[in-house]
Structures are given as C-alpha cells and as structure tokens.
Amino acid sequence: MVEEGALAPVSKQPRPEHGAVICVDFGSTFTKALLVDLADGEVRAAAEHRTTIDTDVLDGYDACLAALVDQDPRAADAPTWGCSSAGGGLRIAVVGNEELVTAEAGRRVALSSGGKVVAVFAASRADDLGELPASEPDVVLLTGGTNGGNTEPILACARALVPVWQGPVVVAGSVEAQAEVAEILAHHPLVLAPNIVPRIGVLAPEGARTAIRELFLSHVIGGKHLSSRDDFLAMVQGATPDVVLTGVELLADVAGDTVVVDVGGATTDVHSVVELDPEDARLSREVVATTRVTRTVEGDLGMRWSAVTTAEAAGRDDLADAALRRRDDVGFVPETDAECDLDEQLAHVAVGLALRRHAGRSKVVVSPDPSTGSGQRGRVVERTGKDLREVDLLVGSGGVLRHGRPGVAERVFAGSVGEVEGGWQLPRRAGVTVDLHYVLAAAGLLAADHEDAARRLVGHLVTGTS
Numbered sequence: 001m002v003e004e005g006a007l008a009p010v011s012k013q014p015r016p017e018h019g020a021v022i023c024v025d026f027g028s029t030f031t032k033a034l035l036v037d038l039a040d041g042e043v044r045a046a047a048e049h050r051t052t053i054d055t056d057v058l059d060g061y062d063a064c065l066a067a068l069v070d071q072d073p074r075a076a077d078a079p080t081w082g083c084s085s086a087g088g089g090l091r092i093a094v095v096g097n098e099e100l101v102t103a104e105a106g107r108r109v110a111l112s113s114g115g116k117v118v119a120v121f122a123a124s125r126a127d128d129l130g131e132l133p134a135s136e137p138d139v140v141l142l143t144g145g146t147n148g149g150n151t152e153p154i155l156a157c158a159r160a161l162v163p164v165w166q167g168p169v170v171v172a173g174s175v176e177a178q179a180e181v182a183e184i185l186a187h188h189p190l191v192l193a194p195n196i197v198p199r200i201g202v203l204a205p206e207g208a209r210t211a212i213r214e215l216f217l218s219h220v221i222g223g224k225h226l227s228s229r230d231d232f233l234a235m236v237q238g239a240t241p242d243v244v245l246t247g248v249e250l251l252a253d254v255a256g257d258t259v260v261v262d263v264g265g266a267t268t269d270v271h272s273v274v275e276l277d278p279e280d281a282r283l284s285r286e287v288v289a290t291t292r293v294t295r296t297v298e299g300d301l302g303m304r305w306s307a308v309t310t311a312e313a314a315g316r317d318d319l320a321d322a323a324l325r326r327r328d329d330v331g332f333v334p335e336t337d338a339e340c341d342l343d344e345q346l347a348h349v350a351v352g353l354a355l356r357r358h359a360g361r362s363k364v365v366v367s368p369d370p371s372t373g374s375g376q377r378g379r380v381v382e383r384t385g386k387d388l389r390e391v392d393l394l395v396g397s398g399g400v401l402r403h404g405r406p407g408v409a410e411r412v413f414a415g416s417v418g419e420v421e422g423g424w425q426l427p428r429r430a431g432v433t434v435d436l437h438y439v440l441a442a443a444g445l446l447a448a449d450h451e452d453a454a455r456r457l458v459g460h461l462v463t464g465t466s
Helices: 057-071 102-112 129-135 152-161 175-184 206-220 230-235 240-255 278-283 307-314 317-328 337-359 408-412 439-446 451-463
Strands: 002-004 020-026 030-037 042-050 080-084 090-096 115-122 139-142 169-171 190-192 236-239 258-263 268-273 293-298 362-369 374-383 393-397 431-434
Touching: 020 057, 020 240, 020 439, 030 057, 030 439, 030 451, 042 057, 042 451, 057 080, 057 230, 080 230, 080 240, 080 439, 090 102, 090 129, 090 152, 090 206, 102 115, 102 139, 102 206, 102 293, 115 129, 129 152, 139 152, 139 206, 152 169, 152 175, 169 175, 169 206, 175 190, 190 206, 206 236, 206 240, 230 236, 236 240, 240 258, 240 268, 240 293, 240 393, 240 439, 240 451, 258 337, 268 337, 293 337, 307 317, 307 337, 317 337, 337 408, 393 451, 408 431, 439 451
Parallel strands: 002 190, 020 080, 080 236, 090 115, 090 139, 139 169, 169 190, 258 393, 393 431
Antiparallel strands: 020 030, 030 042, 258 268, 268 293, 362 374
C-alpha cells in the first residue's frame, strides 16, 4: 500500500474563520487544554487533568472541557484540535546503511518528526534486523544511499525487513531505488518520501517529516487504542513534539533564533531554530549537516521516571535519595521549600546536560599539510552539536517551571546562559522566559490555518506574558 509522497495534514473538523478553538495536548502525564480566541490570539480559558490512559484518554479531556466551559461558554461549541504523546507517543526505528551517514541522518529526522527513536540499525555494522520487533516501533524509517549512488544497500535492508516487520514504513533513501523498494514492501503501509541525504553533507528532513506525520495520523493513533470514541481520531492532528516544533518555528519567525527546553518526567527535549552561517558550516567537520530546525530527546534526563539517571549523569550523589523517591512515586508533588529546592536542582542538572548535548562544543584545531601529513596547513573549527551562542530567546517548559516558585527559571537555567567556560556553544545573551500555558503546542496546531492568531499567541512568550 504505497502513497506517493506525503501531503500536509488534512483538517478533520470545520475550521471557522472567527470564534474560538480548543487546542489540547494529550500528554504522557497530563492533558492540557486551552480555549484560544481566533480574532486576537488570546487564551480565554485553560485547564489540565491527569491523562486517563488507564480508562479512556477522552475522560481527562471531558474534565478539561467542563472546566473550559465554566470559564467561557463558547468552549461548549468550539471545535477541538489536538496533539498526542499519550501511550508512549510516536516510536520510530531507523534502518540505514552507513552508521555515520544515512543511519545518523535518519535518527535526526525521526527526532525532528516528533518521534522517540527506539532503535537505530546500520547495515555497515551488520546489525541484525531480527532484533527490530523487540524495540516495539510504531513506524520504521528506511534510509540509505545518495541520489545517483549505489542502490543495493537500501534494497538489501528492505528485503531484510520483510520477514521481521509488517507495520508502517517511510522510505526516504535513494530515489532510484524507491520503485523497487515499494515492490519489495508491497504489503506494508508505505509512504515514499524524498531522500533525506540527497548527497553527502546535505540533510533534507522535511519530506520525511511530513510522511511520518501522515503515518502517525493514519496508522498509529488508532492503533494505540487510547479511546473507544471516534472523536479522538478526529481531534488529533499530529504527535505533540512535532506540533510543538512547528510552534517553535513560528516563534523563531517572531523572536529570532530560539531554543525551547521542555523538562518532563521521563525526558528532557530541546528544540532549536537557528539560522545557520554558511561560513561556519564550511569550517565545521560534520558528515551529516546541521539543520536550521533541530530536536533532541534525552531519555535519561527527567524529573520523575528518569530522576535517578539524571542524578547519576550529573554525578550528583547528594540528589540520589531525592531522585529515587521521585522515580518510585512519579506523582510526587513537592510541598515544602526543601523539596522544591531538590526539584529545582534536578531540573537544573537536566537542563544543563540536555543543552550541552544539543549544543556541543567548539574548538579550533590545526589540520596537517595533506601532501606530507605533517606541518600546519591551517586552523579548522571542529564542532559537535549545534551552535546556540547567538540565540535570541530561551524558553523553558515543563511542570517544574510552570508551577515553580518566583525566580525558578533563573535558578534552573543558571550556568546554561551567558559566557560559559569549556567551549560549550550555549546561549550568551538570550532572554529567558517560561511557556506558562503551553502555548507552543496550541500555536503549532493553529499555524496552518490561523497563522495570525498563532503569531499573536507565541508573541506573549516574547513579551513574557504567556
């Protein structure tokens, strides 16, 4: 079952020119809903409820809806557009040829598509695709080969997939191989997308990102059986991280280069939209090119499920007991200043590590004379990660920041903004704010059809009134 290319998500409910819309995020822990006035992009009502994954995911939404109606009667008749990371979100396995080229490119594209990368298989390492089912992916992203290059590696990977995987596949490799790959995977739900690595040194994620979004909507949301009601499928427009990244892109259009750090219970996600300097790209030594829009997910950094590994990664033995308590009781809410202090310290180290992994380091090295293998040919900038030093706006998200005490953002982001030693490419002069109402998800849902309202919505983050 092959779809040629991938279309933008189709609206599933009537989209009014005026009035209000409910924007809802079915999160892994909490369902968050906003009523947004389309005329001025203002939040008129807000509510949240525990995500009712144990019964029906719409039970929590119904509680949110009732609260919204109490605040503004228009919510009773407003259409609802949603995004979801409930039930584990979007799980993606990447299958590629070269470990450092197409497999790595596929991993980056999967992350930018709002997925959690559960496995990466590289033919160059002789990885066994028989282990793929154990990672329980929702979608497989199949990559391999540049356009005009060798087609056999991606064909071999496609053949190896047939006996071990029957689920959805996005094919985003060599264009010359795609027709034959489609024949090999003829019985799979399949979308053919543009090659994510059309040539070495170029990463083109957008086509695959759109294709993954389509498969998420058509094959994943219903397959998770989160609700017995048809209106859930009608509401959901995409995976939450994908929708949030769209909101971050819109915010960057308004505010300039932007980074968003979302500190969750299980992961800490970093989204960045940064205009790239062509000269920097030329000097940097990277096999897979850096892209303007980037998302990374740190699965060992979080406030509850991943609290223990957060403390371990930071070398903070003094946080071990607090981290263990939070991991064992993921619903724990701090009620004393001492417990709030511990939450903030966990958030501080999670944010610091996540930003450093995303940004990487910059250093100058001397390259040898290629004719002799020795001597000094010139200085070259060697980088890992993405240069965030000139970012204009740094946005924090997550319950620890939304519900924190006065000054929490300054304490959590201390050491991650300003002149930081060690070559870390962290924001030097960025303004810092908190997405108090989770407007980035709402803006991402509104962007395609109500861009003016979405721009006004994210504009509050620039003015600090979110």
